[in-house]
Amino acid sequence: MSTTQNSHQDETLKRLGAPYTGYRLFLALGLLAILLVSLNDLLIGGRHPQAYLALSITYVLICAVNFLTFRYKPIHLQRQLFIYLIIDFIHLSCILYLSTGPNIAIVLLFMMLVLAAVMLLPANLAMIITLLSVIAVVYQQFFYSIFGPDNVAFIGTSSLITLVFIGTYGIARIGISRLNFAESVATTQRSAIFQLQQINQNIIEQLDTGFMVLDQQGIIISINLSAERLLQLSTEMLLRTKDLKHIDQELFDELRAQKSRAFKGSFTYKTENGELLNIHYRPIVTHQQTQQLTLFTIESMDKINQQVQRLKLASLGQLSASIAHEIRNPLSAISQANELLEEDLDEDLKSLTAMIDKQCKRINRTIEDTLNMSRQNQTVPEQIELYPWLRSFIREDLMDVQKHLRLTIEDKTQLHFDPHQLRLVLINLIRNAVRHGHQHVPNSRIDIKAYHVGDATFIDIIDQGAGVNNAQLQNLFEPFHSTSVNGTGLGLYLSKTFCEANHAHLNYVPQTQGACFRIECARMED
Missing domain, CATH: 3.30.565.10 (Histidine kinase-like ATPase, C-terminal domain)
Incomplete structure (x- = not known):
């Protein structure tokens, strides 16, 4: 069994075993109180009252020690619970022996013992407790039927008690199996959700963009490292309090003022060191909205400007290819035609061809500058x-x-x-x-x-x-x-x-x- 499964099993046993140890102590104190109140008319333990008194006091002490041990020394929980159930079986068996005759109250206590065994123990150990309980109760019926007038009814009563105990075990086992299956599914889903949250958190922490979620009172529900860095929030202060008003009053007032103007939008915020931030805010809508939350997305204006410049470089890079294809070819034809024309013109008209040549070179230089930019866009x-x-x-x-x-x-x-x-x-x-x-x-x-x-x-x-x-x-x-x-x-x-x-x-x-x-x-x- 893996460490995770062992841990989950221990948590389940601790969650279910704690109420049972409390029930045992309460039952022990209750039985002792009933004994002390009704010494002259005992419903159970009437054959040997003094022995029953000693048994009850001993059982109270044992249950108290078990209660404290289970609460403060939660080790080998399944073994502890099995020992407790064996102690309970011995206690109830002694009560049967000390009582004056068959008692439905004790039978009900045995049934509670069977139910507890099914809930707290594996199927094989729970079956052992069930069979021991059947033997103890049937033996009581057998013992008193020999000396009583109703010995003819022994077989029917014993069979009924056996069926009731086995039926209780079976129904409880089915119910516990379904509960265990539902709990297993819930645990798997909870683990998957937790893993997904961890993945999302790791992804968010890697982003340069800051994210912060606030509630209506300005309490920080979630914030990533980039938001802490951009907003210059103290990590030490965030560990002490999540109230943004106590961490940065100026930022809190600005965020509240912006939210009061519009349901969602964006604004520019200047930090103490002069850095400009673009902050976009919008409400978070969930299916089961218990409180109004607002998501703030924080980006550095320098980062935004750099992205804009990269887009400009990419756009001009594409433009340069178009310029090279659409302009350079006809420009070469114009330049060649101008050179041929210059050979046949008089000196007075060559100033015009010189002007054409100058402008062709200027256009070509523009193309070269743009192409240089395109080659260096990485x-x-x-x-x-x-x-x-x-x-x-x-x-x-x-x-x-x-x-x-x-x-x-x-x-x-x-x-x-x-x-x-x-x-x-x-x-x-x-x-x-x-x-x-x-x-x-x-x-x-x-x-x-x-x-x-x-x-x-x-x-x-x-x-x-x-x-x-x-x-x-x-x-x-x-x-x-x-x-x-x-x-x-x-x-x-x-x-x-x-x-x-x-x-x-x-x-x-x-x-x-x-x-x-x-x-x-x-x-x-x-």
């Missing part, structure tokens, strides 16, 4: 040691403008970023800085600074140009928005998209002179 972040990486990057990709770059890097500055996407972002930002800076101050330097503050790593690209005015700032990172007549408007948009796909931020930082674009990324731990 983000694979790595730990990058910025000092050697940036120096190598500048030598390989920015050799033509290297003399205009000034690199300042703090020691042991690291970044967690996809190196290919970081390369594309920096190429775009640095070449933009060179172009705009040199337009304003020819041959001016571009400062590239890498440093860390707290748990964040920063890369600043600073030029000496005219900066970005307020009108341009609003749409600075929008796709196909460019401040240059030769720009495609995709560079800054793709750079910001790549940063957000790597859990980083690209921002414009106003300067007294020039422009500064800053990459901010969570710092890698050693």
Whole structure:
């Protein structure tokens, strides 16, 4: 038998045996009380009152000890119960011997003994108790029929008592079998439900989305680890109390205020450390609703924005394939036709073919930028040691403008970023800085600074140009928005998209002179 089955059997025996040990003690005290009250007119034990008194006192003491033992030393429960039933059988047999004649009350007590045996013991042990009870009662009938006037009725009475006891055993056994089957089914279902709850809880704990269930009073019914982390709820406090009002009064007031405005909906909540959360709430409807529960789904706005950016990358990736097919082929034909046309035109008209060639190259560059984005839409972040990486990057990709770059890097500055996407972002930002800076101050330097503050790593690209005015700032990172007549408007948009796909931020930082674009990324731990 498995450990689980043994444990379940012990629980059942403890649940059923406790009332029976209480019944035995109550019966023993009752019999003793009846004996003391009616010493002159004993219904049972009248042949030897003194012996019956001693038997009753002894039985009370034994039942009291058994009651305490079963309650406080619940080991080998089936063996204990079998011993108790044997003691009860001996006690009732002694009462039969000490009584003045056949007694229906004692027969009923034997029947209770049979019922208890069927409930508490296996079938073979219960049958032993039943047969012993039959023998004891039939022997009593046989003994008194020899010396009494009704000895002729002995056979009929004994047969009837035997049938009653065996019938009681059989009916009780059928009933107990059905109860055991029902309990087994209930236990199996309860175990399956518990297992399913554990599986669901494990799945929920693995999700980045936070889930929290509150009742009408603001008591936390259920909460997963992500919700604790996002809402910054103290685990120690949650162990002490489930009342959200005592854990975080401000959050409790905000949730209650939002629920009072609408039956269900969503809102933005700002935590103490400034993180924005999107919280969606809706009531939980069950078939047997005993109280109104509300489910809160909590997500980080940064996470949502990253998902949006990934969707944008995927959409633009599909768009790039369409652009390559639908635009590049006719564009090549236009470019070739323009080259052929240029050979037959006079010098005065070649400015028109030059204009066509310039615009074809601009369109082709837009296609290239979009295709580059499509090729890099799978983000694979790595730990990058910025000092050697940036120096190598500048030598390989920015050799033509290297003399205009000034690199300042703090020691042991690291970044967690996809190196290919970081390369594309920096190429775009640095070449933009060179172009705009040199337009304003020819041959001016571009400062590239890498440093860390707290748990964040920063890369600043600073030029000496005219900066970005307020009108341009609003749409600075929008796709196909460019401040240059030769720009495609995709560079800054793709750079910001790549940063957000790597859990980083690209921002414009106003300067007294020039422009500064800053990459901010969570710092890698050693």
